[in-house]
Amino acid sequence: MDPFRRAQIILLCDLCKTAHLQSHCERCDINLCQTCVGKHLSDSSIRHKVVPYKYRKSLNYSTCPDHTDELCKHYCEKCDIPVCSTCVSSSKHEGHNMSDILEKISAKTESLQKDLDELETRIYPRYEEMASDVQTEEAELETNYGKLTTIADQHGELLHREITAIVNQRKSDIQEMKIKHLSTLNKNTEEITQKMAELKQIMSDLKSILKSNDVSLTATYKSYKSKNSEFRTLPPKVRVTLPSLSAQKINKDQLNEMFGSLSPLSINTEHGDTMKSAEAVSSPPVKPLLDEPRLTATIDTGYDRLFSVSCLSEDQVWTRGDNKTMKLLNLQSKLLTSIQTKSGDKPRDIAVTRDGDLVYTDYDDKTINLIKNKQIQTVITLQGWGPLYVCCTAANDLLVTMDSDDGEQSKVVHYSGSTEKQSIQFDDQGRPLYSSGGNIKYLSENKNLDICVADNTARAVVVVNQSGKLRFRYNGHPSNTEQSFYPVGITTDSQSHILTADINTQSIHILDQDGQFLRYIHCHLELPVGLCVDIRDNLFVAEYHTAKVKTIQYL
Missing domain, CATH: 2.130.10.10 (YVTN repeat-like/Quinoprotein amine dehydrogenase)
Structure with missing residues (x-):
């Protein structure tokens, strides 16, 4: 025999001990041939998990801390710990419910798989959706606040136009009053000037009479009639009171109110929705149907x-x-x-x-x-x-x-x-x-x-x-x-x-x-x-x- 040729190890079925193994029951930790798989699965009292042998999971039983030469292949439900066969029959666990550790692991694995499925298909996508919503809100933030700024500018321009129109109207009223005032003063001046001209003429005539030595002017003396009494009554003097602009003191509060208020920024941290398990899908808020869509x-x-x-x-x-x-x-x-x-x-x-x-x-x-x-x-x-x-x-x-x-x-x-x-x-x-x-x-x-x-x-x-x-x-x-x-x-x-x-x-x-x-x-x-x-x-x-x-x- 060639000393360097290694002998091939033939792996046989754990049940019949004759046929080559092809499958492995992870639940029972035994190897099976094709014929024995059906016999093995016929025991419906156990939830078997048969997989191709090459895909089997190797099981590592823990060593019993009290009996170091035995493996823990059982599980004490009351003590919640793995135990060996000797422990099962000992007085320490007398009356305790025992289960097969592989069955316990299978149940735990199924529970973990359900958790993973829910995390992957329901919970994590919701977190992704929330993150996407926040990113969308961030992306729209500049645009939305820009719209608010534009509204404020437009409202300000509207108020500016209204104020400018009011100011122009007041200035027009002032100009109209000024013209009327000036016209009244001019009319009064004309009347006084006319009286002054008459007075100058009378005074000139009187001076001429008084300076003359001509006796023939005697008739002039007789024809002269004094108007002093008339001129002693002075012409009326027009007094015009200047108008005043009774501008009200600007009330900033009223101005703010008139401009329009900006609602406060409301930042509320809502408690996160609690998603129900896949077995109890959450019911949305009730929205009744409209009578008339x-x-x-x-x-x-x-x-x-x-x-x-x-x-x-x-x-x-x-x-x-x-x-x-x-x-x-x-x-x-x-x-x-x-x-x-x-x-x-x-x-x-x-x-x-x-x-x-x-x-x-x-x-x-x-x-x-x-x-x-x-x-x-x-x-x-x-x-x-x-x-x-x-x-x-x-x-x-x-x-x-x-x-x-x-x-x-x-x-x-x-x-x-x-x-x-x-x-x-x-x-x-x-x-x-x-x-x-x-x-x-x-x-x-x-x-x-x-x-x-x-x-x-x-x-x-x-x-x-x-x-x-x-x-x-x-x-x-x-x-x-x-x-x-x-x-x-x-x-x-x-x-x-x-x-x-x-x-x-x-x-x-x-x-x-x-x-x-x-x-x-x-x-x-x-x-x-x-x-x-x-x-x-x-x-x-x-x-x-x-x-x-x-x-x-x-x-």
Whole structure:
């Protein structure tokens, strides 16, 4: 024998001791062959965990502190410590409940896994959302405070104009009084000057008479009549009192009040919302339905035909119409961004992720694509199936309706990234949940994690729970006996209402989470198709023919 050749170690099944092992039960810590796996799993009293041998986890039992030659393979529930077989039979643990330490570890592992799943899918995304909200608020801070400053400047300019007008009016009044005063004084001066001229003439005449020695002037003496008594009464003297400007003392408080007050900066640190566990999802505040829903805005998209709308924010929506271009518009119909599909084909549907990125399905190209920073990434390419409509879940996964290439099958597929997590196609009796053929199957995830599909061909809203089990079908208002219900777009709100567009009656049906009809929304809609709601439960409706998006408040 070659002394350098190592002997091969053959690992055998711990049960039959003859066949090569292939699997390992982590729960029981034994190795199994293919034949013995079935026998081992037949013991349903234990929750076995069988994995391929190469993926097994090596278990390191702790050594008993009291019996150093034994391993702790049991667990004392009362003392809450691992124990060995000798400890179990000792008087120290007499009457205590014992469990298998692997079972205890399995339960702990399951609990830890649940914690991890909740942290990854529910709690951490909420923190990310809060951080994003704060960053958005910071980004808008300069703009919002700039608006306040502009309002103050505009109000100040208005007050300046009013004050300037008042000052000019007062100056005009003063000038008018000055002219009237001067005219009065001039008139008085003229009267006095005239009397003075008469006096000068009389005085000149008297001097001439007194200086003359001509006796013939005697007649002049006789004709002279004294006017001194007349002139002793002086002409009236006009006295004009100067006007005064009784300016009121400026009261700063009143001036501040007149200018308008600035509300104080309110900084309140709210106690963080306590998220309920995944088993008890938190119920949102109750928002009652309005008696009369009202139209609040209309957006012109510029398409010839419009199919879908998806909210990016309260005042920005993505739209897709009858060409290869997807448009981001604000409530004033201003085009903010436009993106063309990679293939040049029309997108079948669009959705906005929780990160604010756009997802679109390309039916002809059989792809599902993500647009991040205006760059298109193909995340999923299908074989034998064509992707139809898409929505984003609370966990930031994707739900996609799709038809088989032969048109004989339809299903909903749940993706996490590019990985398929779940396929929903049949009910408990193996019957198809969704109609084959017609490819209008908008969908939405409800707040209770139900998956809601508007199956137009089946003339029904089909709702399954997150496990894919059928909950109910809604076939229109109970009074509908002619099967005239043609659902198209579908969405859900914070109250777990299901809203679906009925293209036949040109209205929106509002259902509760159990499929009970609540009421209609009309608002003069014209062929409503795509639907979405924003974070404040404002409803956005895409109208097919008018290519307009109408915003409706209904809560």
